[in-house]
Amino acid sequence: MLIYLLRRFGLACWVALCVSILTFALLHFSIDPAIAMAGEDATSEDIELIRIAYGYDRPVWIQFGEWFLRAIQGDFGVSPYFGLPVQDLILDRMPVTFTLGALSIVFALGFGIPLGVLAAIYPNTWIDRVSLSVGVFGQAIPNFWFSLLLMIIFAVQLQWLPVSGSDSIWSYVLPTIVLGTNAIPPIMRLTRTGMLDTLSADYIRTAWAKGLPPHIVFFKHALRNAIIPVVAVASIQAAHLLGGSIVVESVFALHGLGMLAYESILRSDIPTMQAVILIFSAFFIGFSALSDVLNAYFDPRIRVQ
Secondary structure, eight states, X not given: OHHHHHHHHHXXXXXXXXXXXXXXXXXXXXXXXHHHHHOTTOOHHHHHHHHHHTTTTSOHHHHHHHHHHHHTTTOOOXXXXXXXXXXXXXXXXXXXXXXXXHHHHHHHHHHHHHHHHHHHHSTTSHHHHHHHHHHHHHHHSOHHHHHHHHIIIIIIISOOSOSSOSSXXXXXXXXXXXXXXXXXXHHHHHHHHHHHHHHTSHHHHHHHHTTOOHHIIIIIIIHHHHTHHHHHHHHHHHHHHHHTHHHHHHHHTOOSHHHHHXXXXXXXXXXXXXXXXXXXXHHHHHHHHHHHHHHHHHOGGGGGO
């Protein structure tokens, strides 16, 4: 197991390095940092002075090396728009995104697993079709449209919930529903498939033959084994939720990392963009590695691959 963990950790570090290189190169080749910092009214002399002052006149690989060495120490530079250290901005916004992501994955698991179980217990019935329809709805509906729809109904017309902001826990209800609905389909489908496979196993037929109550057969024996891959895929969905919060945070004016990414893109704030993209990539890489570890823990056959 230790060798497997070390191999996965090394792979995660290699992916993180590749992502940081691509991010740095794409941003610097698509946007001139000196022009972005100087503004629209700057002269060519002003731009050149900024380029020299911040070291943008040096080769890109040297700039990347210096930035990467600072980044792994937690120093992402200073935001030219906010005028604050980027790491301070990230630490200030991160709790909002983490709270939204945690609530969303709990919401997705709370609805996806029961729907998958019911669909497997009653296959090819109206319950199964309703569960599958919910999955199709969650996968097909755009986040921005669903956000506006919930906002109009529950915040504007009924006035049950806040329209925007992050002042109270009630401000997270609508964003949680939007993000969580996106994660329900894969969790529901995987639970349904796992339950169908498990319910046809020999030990389940033995449990029925012993006269065990249905709730014992379904939840103690069948779901206990069918839920194993769901635990792993939930970690991947958590990474998607954290990375996919940009649109939702922008619509609901939640000042998290997604909103920070949106603001930095609008203002061509390259240091902040680099840091936020790296953080989101680290989320995905970390949760992907966690998914591999969970799979290896629950299924020892994976460790020898």
